Amino acid sequence: MHFPESFHAARASWLASDGVFTVLDPDFAEGVVFSAFLTTKPKARLRYLAVTDHPTLALPRLPKQQLAPGLHFFYLPQFNAELHLWVGSAKAGLQEFQGPVDALVCADAERPPARRLKQLVPPANTIRSAAVIGAGIAGSSVALALCKQGVQVHLFDSASEPATGASGNWVGAFHPHITRGDSPLSRLSRLGFDHTVQALAELTGKGLLQQGKDWDTPGHLQTVPLDETERMRETLLQLNFPEALVRWVEPDELLPSPLGGLFFPQGGWVKPACWVQANLQACGSLLSTHYNSPVGDLATLRQQHDVVVVCCAEQSIVLAPIEGARVGSVKGQISKLRSVTAPKVVLSGESYAIAPPDENWMVLGATYERPVLNLTPTPQADNDNIARFKAAFPQWPLGELLDHRCAVRSVWHDRLPAIGPVPGMPGVYMSTGFASRGLLWAALGGWMVADHCMGQPLSIRLLEKIKPRGVRA
Incomplete structure (x- = not known):
């Protein structure tokens, strides 16, 4: 594969720069140019904006997130680089990426990018x-x-x-x-x-x-109320996420509970x-x-x-x-109880519960109280936290209340x-x-x-x- 001079110039500029260096590759194909960038870890972060309509990508097996339909995000800390990859039509991809870029590259010098963009230097x-x-x-x-x-x-x-x-x-x-x-x-x-x-x-x-x-x-296990179980399972089937991100668990599968839920490994x-x-x-x-x-x-x-x-x-x-x-405030109270039996995963749903393994306590919470009149903890809020936890885990033993704390959430x-x-x-x-x-x-x-x-x-x-x-x- 022949790399045009723009590749060498772009990579040299990245190696010499500070901050963030943004590259646009409107003809990503299978990522040959991107791979050629990644042979060192300079000070500046490489932000690589890539477009491809290639049906099968030979990408490395990296953790990725889908930012939007067709737009994927990969982070490679070992190279101080991030890849924003649009899989779909070149027109749609180029419309998705807006703003200044430092360099424009393509895999083949004899085949120009699908659309020439004016290079905007920030x-x-x-x-x-x-x-x-x-x-x-x-x-x-x-x-x-x-x-x-x-x-x-x-x-x-x-x-x-x-x-x-x-x-x-x-x-x-x-x-x-x-x-x-x-x-x-x-x-x-x-x-x-x-x-x-x-x-x-x-x-x-x-x-x-x-x-x-x-x-x-x-x-993290997020329990789901019985009347929402069928709809949530249908949602998982529709989204078709990999089990490494989320999977359904049945009642009593991970922890003793009459409720099933979503498990985020x-x-x-x-x-x-x-x-x-x-x-x-x-x-x-x-x-x-x-x-x-x-x-x-x-x-x-x-x-x-x-x-x-x-x-x-x-x-x-x-x-x-x-x-x-339009911004509101919501009071939340958490309750710290002595940990009799600590769950090995984080729990949420009706209530969240977290028990760090090196501590002798677990935290239950949090209430959702409006309006915010004061930040004084109340026994009623502690009782509410315990009741919600017991609804999801009725057989789970809880120790005595050790402490409680209130804070405010800012909600747009x-x-x-x-x-x-x-x-x-x-x-x-x-x-x-x-x-x-x-x-x-x-x-x-x-x-x-x-x-x-x-x-x-x-x-x-x-x-x-x-x-x-x-x-x-």
Whole structure:
């Protein structure tokens, strides 16, 4: 196979660049050019946008996620590269990928790409300093993503330490999401899940987290009420996902329960506060923290920093108002009980239950209370958590109540997160609105916001759905 000069030039430019280097390959075929790129691991991340209508692809067996019908995502951390592969018509693929690219390549110099695109070179990065508001899992993930790009980050929080809100919960669950028709929420959750696992694995590789102690992926069982069983099984048949992603389990198959459910073999748990601390440590000297520093408005920070990123849950929309945005708050109480018999997998459905193996406790939760009048835990909420768990696992022994905790979830009108530039406020970004899925959205939010700040946003239709937005008329 002959490689045109554009390949050699593109690869040399990638090796010499910082940040993100975006390549468009509108004639991917079986990925010969892409494979030729991957012989080293440079500093800059390679974002390879590829289009093919080849009926049988000889791709390596890599973990992948389907972002949209026809659009697949592969992440190769060993090469600091990601492949966004459109399988279908060239016209549709080229319409899917929008925004600036650094290089255009094709496999055969004598056969030009299906459509010549004008190469758009993004503006040079001028971001040197960023202010991030909120020292929870959202803000710490954004801070780390920016520090990786060489940006000096100033992190502000009104509390005296990080992870005092929902990120201060003792433990939380993360797993992909399944809906009939494979909604945008479900497709995005799979992308978010990939980013979460990769982020945790990277921090573990640096010695900042311990798998099995701070996080793990033992699998996740989501029980399904009896009256929804038939419909959920039909949904699984229609989606036809591989069992490595999700499979149906019968009552009593994994754990004693009268309910069947969805089992996600890769589903996991993490102690959010440990994740936040690891993010902050990984930032190194590029991070300056400012605790006990409430932010009343953005005017001063916008003058002092190149960009400002709002990651403070329900307060985000107060600091960065968006016309037509409808955002609510939901109180959630979790209950910590002594663990008599610990389930080896994460449980959810009627109630979630998580028991880290090195602890003597398990967490049940969480309530869903509106309006949010105060954050005082109540005995009634503990009783509700226990009752929901007992409904799914009536024979499971529970120990005495040890503690309880309340936090607030920020929920946008469509239950999708709000990640990206704030309309009408140049240089201001958001990563917020995570609802009850913050552990799925945080790492994805950091990645997306950093790309926006560095002038390298990936624009595909699915990700457009989670830009900060108002309710459509």
